[in-house]
Amino acid sequence: MTLSRRNVFQAAGVAAATAAGLAAATPAMAAHGSVLPSTPGGRRIRTGADVAAAGKWRVFSGRKVGIITNPTGVLEDFTSIVDAMVAADVDVRAVFGPEHGFRGTAQAGEAEDTFTDPRTGVTVYDAYGATVAKLTGFYAESGVDTVVFDIRDVGVRFYTYIWTMWTAMQAAAQAGDLRFVVLDRPNPLGGRARGPVLQPGFTSGVGLLEIAQQHGMTVGELALFFNATFMERAGQQRLSDLHVVKAEGWSREMVGPQQADRWIPPSPNMPTPQTATLYPGTGMVEATDWSEGRGTTRPFELVGAPYMDHRLAAALNAKGLPGVEFREAYFTPTFSKNAGTVCAGVQIHILDAEKVDALQVGTHLLVEARRIYPEFAWRGDGGRWIGLLTGSGRFQEQLEAGASAEDIIAAWQPELKKFVSDTRPYLLYGGPRR
Known part of the structure; x- marks a missing residue:
């Protein structure tokens, strides 16, 4: 990923939970989004996409679906969720490709042009760097009433697929409160939040909202937090139909090497x-x-x-x-x-x-x-x-003044502590937060 970007297993025995519908996780989340219940059990990780697939994609029954994804949006057998959903007769109207593209053919700072995917016949829109207005136009042109987000994040504020998601959420609100579904995936860094929190005046394509540099959340948790905390400030109504299909078998102490066998590079320089x-x-x-x-x-x-x-x-x-x-x-x-x-x-x-x-x-x-x-x-x-x-500007000022690493790290602890407290109501998985 580059600084110029504006950017964001198949489970057995869960079909009954899927058919039962999407249930709110906690009272704090109930007003802002809901979560598919997961089945307790072993430590095998099942992504939200696999949970939805095991439920025969009933979460999208009767819906006109647009999908934001890339090569990381796969099932346990590495089948693209787009290919799987089309094969299962889900009404997929569009794919919205971020930086590097839907099929991953573009390098850093590049995207695939809008095209018709030869495998599925679905129109793939070039959504790299798309504004809220541009995405709203794509939603209208494709006729979708449900937007799906499924991209592996790496848990860092400046790795900006999460900002693709945030922009897409705002566009879903502006387009008439479309349903927004996050197929959740584990955070490869685990659930510990670290580092400085973005301050006013320093927003950019590599950080649009006040979150920690290592945020320690999944994209589903971030979506709930963004919707509840920032949507109205951005001039949009909160999404009333926001849902997270939870991953299973993951907890916050689990870090990257425990998921290495399932790793797909989410961008060319994250191998x-x-x-x-x-x-x-x-x-x-x-x-x-x-x-x-x-x-x-x-x-x-x-x-x-x-x-x-x-x-x-x-x-x-x-x-x-x-x-x-x-x-x-x-x-x-x-x-x-x-x-x-x-x-x-x-x-x-x-x-x-x-x-x-x-x-x-x-x-x-x-x-x-x-x-x-x-x-x-x-x-x-x-x-x-x-x-x-x-x-x-604090990090640069301290560094150039000759501050020690310990002093630089100590300076961001109060804002980090507040971020950890503010995000706690939106966490969906157990384990340590810091």
């Missing part, structure tokens, strides 16, 4: 769960003049610059950060920043994903790099991107 584990922190390297590993096989795990050397790995390993180790590394990106130039830096190896605090890793990384290398520079915009990524 593994390990990438996602580090991304909330190493994604901040996007704001600097050094490479974040794009154009290598380990984006966001390899980071460095032509002017760096062995000292960075030594300094970071001396910190003893939990769950990770830093290896001196040299690499030549094939595209993006420093393409064709040998970069020195580190490869971040994950020793224990459950102990990794990516925001801690990323903050120490930037602090040590700036301390060691006088050549350290922002990406040519005076630090604008670090403000948009971290959600305020």
Whole structure:
């Protein structure tokens, strides 16, 4: 994913629950959305799409459906939900393709043009960067009365498929309160919220609402929170027909490697769960003049610059950060920043994903790099991107003033605590929140 983006198993024995309808999860959610009950049992993860498929897609019975999805929107056997729904005679009127496209044929910063999908005959609209007004027009043109969202998120504010969802929700409200259904998926980072919260004046395509940098929520939970908290502020009526089809077998302490066998890259530079584990922190390297590993096989795990050397790995390993180790590394990106130039830096190896605090890793990384290398520079915009990524000007100000990583991290704790409290009524899954 790029900073310019505007962006967001088949279960047995659940058909009866599906047929029974969608029930509100808690009184706090009842006014703003509802949740398909899940069947308690083992730890096998079943996505919301698989729960809906096991119920023979009855959640969409009699509906004219438009689907926002990409290659991550699959069932347990890796069949696209669009292909499966069309085969099951669900009335799919449209697909809305985000960045990289519905079938995933486009690189970062690109999309597929509007076309007729040759496999299903469904019109696929180019929704990359679409405004509320443009999506509202797509809904009207295609004649849908139900909008479905099914894309794997990676749990980071600036990984913006969630903003595609937010825009689509507003458009559903503006189009006449269409039904909006989220087929929920686990958050590969688990349920712990970390990092600074977006502040007024720093909204952009990589952050539209006041959420934490590592938000610790599923897209279904975010949809409930967005609808209840921000919809009216955005000038829209709250969606009265918002539903979340819950995933099963997942809880908040579960992190990426426990889902590695089901991983589909949600974008070209998010190849593994390990990438996602580090991304909330190493994604901040996007704001600097050094490479974040794009154009290598380990984006966001390899980071460095032509002017760096062995000292960075030594300094970071001396910190003893939990769950990770830093290896001196040299690499030549094939595209993006420093393409064709040998970069020195580190490869971040994950020793224990459950102990990794990516925001801690990323903050120490930037602090040590700036301390060691006088050549350290922002990406040519005076630090604008670090403000948009971290959600305020505070991170840059503290870093440039020589603050320690510990002081920078301490500064966002009060706003993070409030975010955790504010979002608690919308959580659908058990386990630790922080």
